[in-house]
Amino acid sequence: MDKESLFNEDIRNHYFQTLDSASFYIQKLDTSKTVEENRVNFLKSREWYKRAEPMLIAYDNQNYLSMNAPNLLKVEIDDYTDIKRLKPKSYQVLEELLYAEDSISNKDLNVVLTYLKVRIPFIRKNHILYTQRDRHHLKMIRDAIVNIATKGITGFDSPMLSNSLNEAIYNYESLATVLNIYEEAFKDKTLYNKWSEEITKTIQVLQSADFDSFDRYGFIKNHTNKQLELVNRTAKDWGIQLNTSRPLNPTATNIFSKDFFNIKNFSLQGSPAINEERIELGRKLFNDESLSSTGNISCATCHVKEKAFTDGQPKALGINGVELQRNTPTLSYAVYQTTLFYDGRATGLEDQIVNVVNDENEFHMDLNTMEKRVMENMEYKSSFDSLYAGKVNNLNVRHAIATYIRSLAPFNSKFDRNMQGLENSLTDEEKLGFNLFMGKAACATCHFPPAFNGTVPPKYEETEFENLGVPKNASFEHPILDDDPGQYYPYRVEEKRNFFKTATVRNVELTAPYMHNGVYETLDEVVTFYNVGGGQGMGLDVPYQTLPPDSLNLEVQEQKALIAFMKSLTDADLK
Numbered sequence: 001m002d003k004e005s006l007f008n009e010d011i012r013n014h015y016f017q018t019l020d021s022a023s024f025y026i027q028k029l030d031t032s033k034t035v036e037e038n039r040v041n042f043l044k045s046r047e048w049y050k051r052a053e054p055m056l057i058a059y060d061n062q063n064y065l066s067m068n069a070p071n072l073l074k075v076e077i078d079d080y081t082d083i084k085r086l087k088p089k090s091y092q093v094l095e096e097l098l099y100a101e102d103s104i105s106n107k108d109l110n111v112v113l114t115y116l117k118v119r120i121p122f123i124r125k126n127h128i129l130y131t132q133r134d135r136h137h138l139k140m141i142r143d144a145i146v147n148i149a150t151k152g153i154t155g156f157d158s159p160m161l162s163n164s165l166n167e168a169i170y171n172y173e174s175l176a177t178v179l180n181i182y183e184e185a186f187k188d189k190t191l192y193n194k195w196s197e198e199i200t201k202t203i204q205v206l207q208s209a210d211f212d213s214f215d216r217y218g219f220i221k222n223h224t225n226k227q228l229e230l231v232n233r234t235a236k237d238w239g240i241q242l243n244t245s246r247p248l249n250p251t252a253t254n255i256f257s258k259d260f261f262n263i264k265n266f267s268l269q270g271s272p273a274i275n276e277e278r279i280e281l282g283r284k285l286f287n288d289e290s291l292s293s294t295g296n297i298s299c300a301t302c303h304v305k306e307k308a309f310t311d312g313q314p315k316a317l318g319i320n321g322v323e324l325q326r327n328t329p330t331l332s333y334a335v336y337q338t339t340l341f342y343d344g345r346a347t348g349l350e351d352q353i354v355n356v357v358n359d360e361n362e363f364h365m366d367l368n369t370m371e372k373r374v375m376e377n378m379e380y381k382s383s384f385d386s387l388y389a390g391k392v393n394n395l396n397v398r399h400a401i402a403t404y405i406r407s408l409a410p411f412n413s414k415f416d417r418n419m420q421g422l423e424n425s426l427t428d429e430e431k432l433g434f435n436l437f438m439g440k441a442a443c444a445t446c447h448f449p450p451a452f453n454g455t456v457p458p459k460y461e462e463t464e465f466e467n468l469g470v471p472k473n474a475s476f477e478h479p480i481l482d483d484d485p486g487q488y489y490p491y492r493v494e495e496k497r498n499f500f501k502t503a504t505v506r507n508v509e510l511t512a513p514y515m516h517n518g519v520y521e522t523l524d525e526v527v528t529f530y531n532v533g534g535g536q537g538m539g540l541d542v543p544y545q546t547l548p549p550d551s552l553n554l555e556v557q558e559q560k561a562l563i564a565f566m567k568s569l570t571d572a573d574l575k
Contacts, residue, residue, distance in 0.1 A: 002240075005134045011055070012129040018052035018174065021045075023120040027497050029094075029113050031106040039098050043523070046091055046163075049120075050170035052179075055129070057096060057147060058140035063123050068157060071096050075495050088227055088288070089115035099160040106407040127303065134185070135240040139309060141175055142250065143458045144230045144240070148172070149255060150300050150457035152384045153216055154444040159548070160209040163567065169206050172199050187239050195230055198223070216438040218433045220255060221419055228253045247460040256419035256450045258411040265333050268350060269405065272388065274394045274403050282404025285397060290373055291357075293364040299356070299401065302328045307342055308574055309408065310506035314518025317359035327518040332507045332571065335406040336451040338463045342500045343487050350395070351404035365393035415504070415568040426568065427559045434564025436558055441530070442548075443562070451571065454502025465499040469542035470515045471537015474525060479538045495544055507574060509567040523563045533558065569573070 005011075006287040025045035029038045032222070044489070048066065057065040069088035070248050075085040088113045148168045158164050176199045179192070186192040202223045232251055233243055239326035242250030244262065252260040263274060264561050271276065285291065302316050303309040309331035313316070316324040316413065326342050340346035346355055357363045357370055371394040381392060388396040418426045436444040446466055448457050454464035465487060487496035500516045514520045520529065535542040536549035554562070 001547065002133050002135070004131050005543075006138070006139060007134075007185070007306055008129060008179050011132075011137060011178060014174070014177055015055045015127065015129060016124060018048050019120055019124040021048035021167075021544070022052060023117070024048075024121060025122070026113070026116050028229075031110050035098065035104060042094060042098055042162075046095070046167070047170050049091060050167045051506060052176040053145035053176055054147075054171060055138055056123075056423055057143055059128055059132070059457065060123060063119070067091060067119065069093075069544075070156075070159070073495055073544065075493055077491050083491060085495060086348075087111075091116075092157065093395045095158065095160050097356055100378070103283075111323070121508075133240070133454060134182075134238050135235075135242055137178065137182070138231060138238070138240065139242050139250065140232060141178065142169055142228070144175055145231070146225045146248065146255070147204060147226060147458040148450050150330050152217065154438050155211065156445040157441055165206045165209070165211060165214060169203050171205070175199065184358065186234075186237055188233075189228070191233055191237055195234075198227060198230060202227075212434070212440045214439060215431075215435060217265045217426075217434050219525055220251055221421075225419075228255075232358065248458070254417045255418055256411060258409070260411075260450055261336060263406060266338075266403075268348065268399065271399055273408060277383075278387055278403045279407045280404075281380075282400040282402070282407075285374070285380075285401045286404050290377075291363060297363065303331050306331050306510070306574070308510040308571075310511045312512070314513050317357070319364055322361045322363055327513065327515050330507060330511050331405050331408055333451045333453060333504045335409050336460070336502070337453055338455060338461065339501065341488070342488075342503075344403060344463070344501055346467060347428075349405050350398040353398045353401055362399055370394060371397060378480050409451075409569055410573060412572045413569045414572075417567070417572075427564070429561045429564045430568045431565075432558070433561035433563070433568075435452060435564050436554070437565055441552055441554060441558070441562055443505075443530070447505050449503055452506055453504035461500055465496075465501050466502055466546045467498045467500075467542065467544050468515075468529075468547045469498070469538070469540050469545045470517065470529075471519060471535060471538070471540065472517060474521070476528065476532065476538060479535070479540055481535060481540045481542065484520070486516075497544070498542065499544075499546075506569045507568045507571055510574060522568060524559070527554070527559045527562055 007339060022045045026040045028041040041570070053064065055262065056067070062228065062539050067090050069090040069092060069185045069292065069534050071093045074086045074088065076086065094112050094116070097104055109231050119334050152168050152171065153164050155162050155164050157167060173258060176196070179195050183192055196317055197560045200373065205219060205223065232253060245261055245265065254260065267274070289296050289298045291298065297319060302311045304311055311328045313328065315326060317326040318324050334340065334349065338354040340349065346352040357367060371392065375392045380505055382388060384392045384396065414425060415430070417423050438449070446454060446464065448455065454466070456462050456464060470482050470484040482498070485497050487499040488494070508523065512521055514523070514526050520526050530547070531550055531552045531554045533549040534545060534547040536545045537551060
């Protein structure tokens with residue numbers, strides 16, 4: 001029987017200690033004190049917050065998201081009459097205020113301090129650490145390990161100070177405390193000793209380098225993945241099973257393996273299983289031109305396999321060669337995005353297909369007619385008889401196509417195979433490129449591993465949108481801001497103008513031209529765009545740009561290494 005953990009009280013006390021200490025130092029910050037005094041107390045409070053973070057993520061995720069939010073305006077939209085504009089009041093905002101080159105705004109500082117001084121005691125008082133099972137605490141450890149590797153060591157949390165490695169140490173020291181509390185629960189004492197040795201080695205590695213030179217490739221391969229194996233061994237030792245109804249597969253032991261994600265969780269609830277027969281049916285439907293009104297366009301017309309399911313055009317071409325609004329996005333790894341289209345108007349792959357079918361410049365069809373055409377095809381009817389209990393309806397047709405699209409995420413690129421230990425072929429340049437991507441170049445603060453898209457770890461439940469200030473022309477000397485409104489519509493929210501979904505960089509070698517408008521023909525141009533700070537960095541007026549406008553100061557060889565790494569993400573079956 002899955003009983004309440006015997007160690008809840010000790011873990012709760014540890015949680016209280018971390019929150020109380022974070023609160024103690026945050027209370028010392030005050031606008032009447034010097035910047036130096038406030039910085040000292042900020043760093044101490046932040047340290048204790050980071051020790052609390054694994055438990056916050058697991059047991060109070062909404063408060064974690066609030067306290068760790070980037071310094072970016074958040075807009076929540078329920079309908080036309082309920083639009084909330086929320087300014088973050090988080091540790092990240094506090095860091096930027098205290099370490100900004102400009103003079104500190106005491107008004108802004110006071111707003112953030114007032115919030116945190118009240119919020120941290122509130123979190124402590126309203127905690128829910130009462131009836132956790134051992135499996136909950138082990139999942140907390142696992143999620144923390146994933147969070148550190150995919151987000152913590154990238155600089156996401158510490159944009160000004162790049163203090164990420166120290167903060168990862170605080171995370172691991174907190175995990176060590178939890179494991180120490182559980183020491184007597186280990187039947188295999190050598191397993192507990194392996195945990196202790198591994199965390200000690202991990203902390204030593206984190207202490208051994210600065211932010212820019214840190215070997216993230218070696219860290220994930222040699223430590224993160226080893227720790228995931230230890231989680232599995234611990235689950236067996238404790239006689240527990242981790243929950244399998246979450247976005248991540250709890251038994252995966254490699255972040256870059258195909259089974260890292262729980263693909264079922266990225267499908268419609270209650271939908272039939274993904275199997276080879278349904279994938280093959282979906283592939284045929286995907287390539288079937290009879291499903292369009294003109295009979296000469298299929299999904300594959302714009303999503304060409306050899307181009308990683310893009311079309312090579314700056315903007316997609318619809319019926320009769322009509323130019324559509326935006327570039328054709330890749331379908332590779334689209335399964336691991338929670339919203340689809342550049343403006344996020346679809347909530348899943350099946351929903352996306354509805355948009356394509358109904359669009360007058362794409363299939364220009366309706367779902368009933370599509371359903372009828374499939375039903376009239378005897379080969380299809382036979383497949384639906386065996387795979388969908390004879391139900392040829394538009395939902396099952398869309399599910400079959402979506403099932404095929406969900407299969408387009410093999411995780412078998414050169415980089416994946418090296419991370420999986422199947423080969424040892426990555427060049428020093430490619431490894432440097434990954435380390436830059438995850439560190440100095442700050443790419444991974446938006447393109448999160450392992451899918452390298454905008455779906456945010458460790459929960460992988462939300463896909464981010466960014467305003468980069470993308471121009472409509474490729475000139476870096478005389479850029480003109482692109483006028484595509486992005487997420488401005490349908491609610492006409494000015495703060496969402498020019499926001500677009502963060503796409504995957506997997507298979508990017510094959511998906512030129514780039515950006516939502518296809519403005520850049522080469523990866524060199526794309527890297528240059530980011531290196532100069534996006535639209536603002538080029539002097540454009542982009543009020544709500546989310547990309548920092550400062551130059552990344554990447555050297556020429558570093559830019560080449562970034563591109564070499566991105567090319568190592570090309571799937572083997574597309575080469």
